[in-house]
Amino acid sequence: MIREPLIFEISDKGKRAFAMPPLDVPKAAGFLDGLDVRDEIAGFPQVSEVEVVRHFTRLSHQNYCVDDGFYPLGSCTMKYNPKINEKIAALPGFAKVHPYAPVDTVQGCLEVIKRTEDYLCEIAGLDAFTLQPSAGAQGELTGIMLVRAALEKRGNPRKYVLIPDSAHGTNPSSAHLSGYTVQEIKSNADGMIDVEDLAKRMNEDVAALMVTNPNTLGVFESDICRVAEIVHAKGGFLYMDGANMNALTGIVRPGDMGVDVIHINLHKTFSTPHGGGGPGSGPVGVVKELIPFLPTPVVVKTATGYALDGNRPDSIGRVKGFYGNFLVVVKALTYILALGAEGVREIAEIAVLNANYIRKSLEGIYHLQYDASSLHEVVFDDKIQKDAYGVTNLDIAKRLIDYGFHPPTMSFPLIVHGALMIEPTETESKRDLDAFIETMKTIAEEARTDPAMLKAAPHQSYVRRLDETAAARNPVVKWETPKSV
Amino acid sequence: MSYIALSDKDKREMLARIGVEAPGDLFRCIPEGVRLKRLLDLPPAMAEPELDRHMTAIAAKNTYGEYESFLGAGVYDHYIPSVVDNLSSRTEFVTPYTPYQPEVAQGTLQVIFEYQTLICQLTGMDVSNASLYDGAMASAEAVLMAHRLTGRKRILVARSLHPQYRETIRTYTQNVGLVIEEVGYGDCGGLKSAELRKKMGPDVAGLLVQSPNFFGVVEDLKACAEIVHAHKGLCVAVAAEALSLGVLEAPAKQGADIVCGEAQSFGLPPAFGGPYLGFMACAKEFLRQLPGRIAGMTKDVDGKRGFVLTLSTREQHIRREKATSNICTNQAWCALRATMFLETLGHDGLREMALQNMHKARYAAGVLAKVPGVKLRFSGAFFNEFVLDLPKPAAAVAAALKAKGILGGLPLGPFEPGLPNALLTAVTETATKASIDRLAAALEEVLR
Numbered sequence: 001m002i003r004e005p006l007i008f009e010i011s012d013k014g015k016r017a018f019a020m021p022p023l024d025v026p027k028a029a030g031f032l033d034g035l036d037v038r039d040e041i042a043g044f045p046q047v048s049e050v051e052v053v054r055h056f057t058r059l060s061h062q063n064y065c066v067d068d069g070f071y072p073l074g075s076c077t078m079k080y081n082p083k084i085n086e087k088i089a090a091l092p093g094f095a096k097v098h099p100y101a102p103v104d105t106v107q108g109c110l111e112v113i114k115r116t117e118d119y120l121c122e123i124a125g126l127d128a129f130t131l132q133p134s135a136g137a138q139g140e141l142t143g144i145m146l147v148r149a150a151l152e153k154r155g156n157p158r159k160y161v162l163i164p165d166s167a168h169g170t171n172p173s174s175a176h177l178s179g180y181t182v183q184e185i186k187s188n189a190d191g192m193i194d195v196e197d198l199a200k201r202m203n204e205d206v207a208a209l210m211v212t213n214p215n216t217l218g219v220f221e222s223d224i225c226r227v228a229e230i231v232h233a234k235g236g237f238l239y240m241d242g243a244n245m246n247a248l249t250g251i252v253r254p255g256d257m258g259v260d261v262i263h264i265n266l267h268k269t270f271s272t273p274h275g276g277g278g279p280g281s282g283p284v285g286v287v288k289e290l291i292p293f294l295p296t297p298v299v300v301k302t303a304t305g306y307a308l309d310g311n312r313p314d315s316i317g318r319v320k321g322f323y324g325n326f327l328v329v330v331k332a333l334t335y336i337l338a339l340g341a342e343g344v345r346e347i348a349e350i351a352v353l354n355a356n357y358i359r360k361s362l363e364g365i366y367h368l369q370y371d372a373s374s375l376h377e378v379v380f381d382d383k384i385q386k387d388a389y390g391v392t393n394l395d396i397a398k399r400l401i402d403y404g405f406h407p408p409t410m411s412f413p414l415i416v417h418g419a420l421m422i423e424p425t426e427t428e429s430k431r432d433l434d435a436f437i438e439t440m441k442t443i444a445e446e447a448r449t450d451p452a453m454l455k456a457a458p459h460q461s462y463v464r465r466l467d468e469t470a471a472a473r474n475p476v477v478k479w480e481t482p483k484s485v
Numbered sequence: 486m487s488y489i490a491l492s493d494k495d496k497r498e499m500l501a502r503i504g505v506e507a508p509g510d511l512f513r514c515i516p517e518g519v520r521l522k523r524l525l526d527l528p529p530a531m532a533e534p535e536l537d538r539h540m541t542a543i544a545a546k547n548t549y550g551e552y553e554s555f556l557g558a559g560v561y562d563h564y565i566p567s568v569v570d571n572l573s574s575r576t577e578f579v580t581p582y583t584p585y586q587p588e589v590a591q592g593t594l595q596v597i598f599e600y601q602t603l604i605c606q607l608t609g610m611d612v613s614n615a616s617l618y619d620g621a622m623a624s625a626e627a628v629l630m631a632h633r634l635t636g637r638k639r640i641l642v643a644r645s646l647h648p649q650y651r652e653t654i655r656t657y658t659q660n661v662g663l664v665i666e667e668v669g670y671g672d673c674g675g676l677k678s679a680e681l682r683k684k685m686g687p688d689v690a691g692l693l694v695q696s697p698n699f700f701g702v703v704e705d706l707k708a709c710a711e712i713v714h715a716h717k718g719l720c721v722a723v724a725a726e727a728l729s730l731g732v733l734e735a736p737a738k739q740g741a742d743i744v745c746g747e748a749q750s751f752g753l754p755p756a757f758g759g760p761y762l763g764f765m766a767c768a769k770e771f772l773r774q775l776p777g778r779i780a781g782m783t784k785d786v787d788g789k790r791g792f793v794l795t796l797s798t799r800e801q802h803i804r805r806e807k808a809t810s811n812i813c814t815n816q817a818w819c820a821l822r823a824t825m826f827l828e829t830l831g832h833d834g835l836r837e838m839a840l841q842n843m844h845k846a847r848y849a850a851g852v853l854a855k856v857p858g859v860k861l862r863f864s865g866a867f868f869n870e871f872v873l874d875l876p877k878p879a880a881a882v883a884a885a886l887k888a889k890g891i892l893g894g895l896p897l898g899p900f901e902p903g904l905p906n907a908l909l910t911a912v913t914e915t916a917t918k919a920s921i922d923r924l925a926a927a928l929e930e931v932l933r
Binding site (some may be wrong): 003004006007008010015016017018019020023024025026027028031032035036037038040041042043044045046047049052053055056057059060061062063064065066067068071073075076078079080081082084086087089090091092093094095096097098099100101102104105106107108109111112118119122123127133134136137138140141145148153169170172173174175176177178179182219220222223224250251252253257267271273274276277278279280281295316317318319320321322323324325326327328333334336337338339340341342343344345346347349350352355356360361372373375397398399404405406407409411427428429430432449456458461462463464465466467468469471472475476478479 | 486487488489490491492495498499501502503504509511512513514515516517518519520521524525526527528529530531533536537539540541543544545546547549550551552554556558559560566568571572573575576577578579580581582583584585587588589590591593595596599601602603605606607611612613615616618619620621633645648649650652653657659660661662665673703706707713720730732733734735738739747754755756757758759760761772778779780781782783784785786787789791792793795796797799800802804805806807808809810811812813814815816817818819821822825827828829830831832833834835836837838841843844845847848851876877887892895914917918921924926928
């Protein structure tokens, strides 16, 4: 299999894929005088249209995507992305609208924002949402800043944020950027927050507890209501990382469990495509007390239609330009309307059914460090294969590629060594789940009979194991035109 | 409408294997008391045809498309070649995740590598990241980066930096003890170098200056960099109109240490504010303080070239609270569109588009400034937008133009209380001579 060259390697002087129509205004004279201008953009590509088209078409063939097959990347919620969503987001009535347009000319856009906020409030059981954050991590940052602003208003922003060791890695850095020192809470033998430990650690210097629920083990924090009581009793806020809401929609609402502030990943739970790493969207939902602090501007409904309210003296300010990743919100709203109330509950029911089906089918073949019941994802590890045959989770993951599957998540949770974190989501068919299960069994067998072959996997991909250590030690992060040319 | 792929028989068989009776039994770990006993209060499910109708009707409530628009101010209407829409909608680019498994993500990784190269070529910098959320957030991250690199807590920000970027910087820095101070602009519309000289000092991490700035005026980056460097501070050049880099000298060559900004102009529609594309590039020695993902070149076990995400030791999943930033998901698909846009336009196309913006904006500024009572507010050279000084409040004039079907620009009063009569007008290559002449005629009528 031949790799597609870099565009710079097929570029040649004078070639072009695009030309401007002739200028229809008189040419300005001397317009560059006094400006520091460039005559050329050194190294910039010059190719024909068909070359551009073939370049990207061939590159596309070197990507695995959800439409190719099973993509059980735990915590990332790689569910099917409906095609209607793309069609709607591309409508010129949405895509071509300028964000500084007068509000009476953008009532449709404002309706999309307000209705999505309202539906998310109902789904999360909270009082208000902001759609401004561009991704989950920015949602976390926004959420903790809201907590800080509210505590400052009360007179003391406090010092610490408590974060369980099973949390997403972005949680601690978001808390840190909000000016807090992070204190880690250890998980108990069931993979859940140790409530006794929390009670001892919670005091009036702690601003918030950031809990991921279900946590990164796919385990529901069963003591969540008690956790909320403990945090609230000392005047702190309960932050919930809602990246795993796929397990809960229509089943239980975070607000009803005592959660004060949450971020939800629209690209996960509400099926807006991940695009190879964004754009995402990380709306933040809050209880009443935190509403005055939300980022500005806020969409409000008035007697004459929708308006933008930027006059919020207690607001934390703006966390990005304009109103969020609007077209991502359009896709999420389209998805919610397609599903309706029953469909939104079905997301969680089937996601959890699919995950437990995999769990039950692979139990004993792969090791489960935590016995607690799983919701939408299940975390196996490589203990059985590693102890007996020296085969690691990396080897298993790379071998899955040969069989046409995307590997599961391996980098976390940090508390499970050799993790294989599998999240099937609700959109997978039983046929595909069965094929995956059979493959995992085959690989377990191969670990016993031919571990060397597993260690050399993948065997079928465009490139095989890549040297990531060399890439980091001697970073080459752009193309340099060879000196001899 | 549902997107579930299980038949009733499938569900029964799966429940039987798990050993429970109903899907609801799998939620026993959730305390009974908080479990929802009702359906959510959401509208009933819609089948695709009615959903299509419903959403199309909402889009039709936006009347923006009926107007001739000269709005810019950080978001620009540029022609997007068909190649970009067609190729970027390939499902292999739309529906994968972050390329954590490089063997099955070489497409995405090579595109990021090419994107990083293009950004370096445009800015003249050594290294680029794989994208940030938008220009506002990139500016805030640049401030944090300048602070990390210098250990200094005061940061100077040009008053002529986009107001939303300044607001975002304030939000991002309010809890980490940084002090943000603004440097004003003069009659040319550019940053006052005397004021910069006065405010600059050995405790200042650096200066953020946008060029072309919020008023469209091209800044003297060289002069700014000299003053900032005299105190060993960092010069951060911000571009809200990245197309200008097709003609204006690369910021690195003018002394910038970090270049960041908004690349919406490269193949992304205005989209009511997003998704956009924040970019950031810097000198090689700052690589390990650069926030966000980075793709690097390497070899596989057979010696074949390949690409991976690299330098992840800067990131939150390794360093947790000590990471260079909290971001993980970025705007990869937007960076893909920018890559397609730039490679399609190519060297000559990009320069032609940038030059046409300059010619058309100059023609427009000429005919508009001939309207009785109207003049250009600033004397500095501009790229594709400029500020008109009107004989009456700009908001009223804009409203009157709107009644004639034209959105003539952004009234600056709400952003700069000292400029109530100022209208920020953008003229890109998509404006025609006829549309510019119509704007001039309408303005004359409105002011008569």
